[in-house]
Amino acid sequence: MSAGDLEHAPTTSTALPQQEARRMSEAWNEASLKDARGSLDKEVYAVVEDLVKNKGWRLRAQGHKYAVYCPCIDGRANFITLPGTSRNPGNAAKRVKRSASRCPDRHELMK
Template identity: 50%
Template structure:
């Protein structure tokens, strides 16, 4: 796996409104957006940074990209006692 390198972006740096809406709760829960080429990568708040998700710079279908990000973010294996474990209201265990 490649190492994630790049400066941290702000939510407003993401062009697509659908993707911004999908990742806003994730960022509030500690996820980071890092610049990677003309796109970005979302990194989970786990101690070992177990999950990284690509965020397209110019998606063909922003709605589908937002759904994919939400779905993949819900799979992050956070510890049972973590307050960030239940981002979407679904149990991840």
């Protein structure tokens, strides 16, 4: 197989994680914080804003509302779904923060 054949070969699940993560981020429709501000509770929005601005998480419109995705680049899709209107916004914000702190890789961004 020549080098030219490798360029046109289909990618498989053995692709490098960085390439896979890059390909995944290109296909996503990331949402802006401005869009999410109107539909998320104030407490939940504050946690999401911190995750997106300071810790590298990505916000994506998903289903009826939003989800935030972990910045780990190992190919896994670690995400937290966000409630649009919850019964108890304070508890929902705590749940999102607690879930974010459980990143499987425990990378430096969460310290």
